[in-house]
Amino acid sequence: MNKYKEKLLFTGAVLLLLLSILLSTCLGSVRISFAELMEVIQLGIGNVATPAARIFWYARLPRTAACVLSGAALAVSGAVIQGVLTNKLASPGIIGVNAGAGLAVTICCAFGAFSGWAIAGAAFGGAIAAVMLVALTAQKIGASRTTVILGGVAVNSCLNAASEAISILVPDAGMQAADFRVGGFSNVAYARLLPAGILILVGLCVLFTLTNELDVISLGEDTAQGLGMPVKKIRTVFLGLSALLAGAAVSFSGLLGFVGLIVPHVARKLVTNESGKLLPFCAIVGAGFVTICDLLARTMFSPYEIPVGILMSFIGGPFFLFLLINRKGGHSV
Helix, strand or coil, X not given: CCHHHHHXXXXXXXXXXXXXXXXXXXXXXXXXXXXXXXXXXXXXXXXXXXXXXXXXXXXXXXXXXXXHHHHHHHHHHHHHHHHHCCCCCCCCCCCCHHHHHHHHHHHHHHCCXXXXXHHHHHHHHHHHHHHHHHHHXXXXXXCCHHHHHHHHHHHHHHHHHHHHHHHHHCHHHHHHHHXXXXXXXXXXXXXXXXXXXXXXXXXXXXXXXXXXXXXXXXXXXXXXXXXXXXXXXXXXXXXXXXXXXXXXXXXXXXXXXXXXXXXXXXXXXXXXXXXXXXXXXXXXXXXXXXXXXXXXXHXXXXXXXXXXXXXXXXXHHHHHHHHHHHCHHHCCC
16 A cells, blocks of 8 residues: 555544534534634633533533444454454454453442442453453464454353343342443443543553554464464464553443454554554544444434444444455454
8 A cells, every 4th residue: 555545544444433523522412613622621620601511511422432442442443353363353352352351340239339440440450351361261272263252252151151140130230230241431431531531541642552463363372483483472462462552442432342343353454454544544433433433323313212232233233244244254364
């Protein structure tokens, strides 16, 4: 790909992201005009005298920031997992990473821990436990790429069943986790968003410095070892960082599926497999994609709002089936 086309794609993705952010802050059950938005921003955070100011600072801004952060985190996490497992059908939602984070958050709620750091930490712990379980199992039995996906689906099912059981046995936890399992941003608050946002930004920054290592490990274990790379250690680092991103995102967005599958595939078609360009592009496109989906979810049936996780399932399910059919059941993955 020539540099001009590459710059054009990145510029277009950034502009689309900025447009989606602007629309997300202005549109909803109550519309805020662009002039009102500029006035609210100029007056600053302390001034919430007008209805538009209160809506922007306490509802639209945290919701839009949550969309951007979760979209970037889940998309980059999916790209990293696909590279490390050398399987383009892998994603946080499919191999059980999101479900592991969901189970940990449900347990956290059952014990009455609702603080931002407690939820974010629990989600990260559950996510990394799930991804390590799948990765270690695949390594032990020498599983094929398709078998890794099937093992992840099994782990996903077991973890979701455990979450449902806890929700039934502890009704208060079930009420807290009900919206979480669907996925959405209607109840996002700064207290939960800020700790997870810090973890996401740290994880993204670290991954952007390890793109060369990701390119090498994506060539396959034998090739990477031949080039002198300590594959097991590097794989553990990447899986841990991808779990950090997915777990932190899930802690405030709920179980959003398919972002980590759809966005990396689209990004690879548009740019390249080179991680130094792929990961930043995934972050930009993922942030815009989730923001646009959330905007559609709350405006398509206005004044009613559907959780964005439902809309993403409608998009992601057929997309996953298309990939399976296109790749003849996964043999060419």
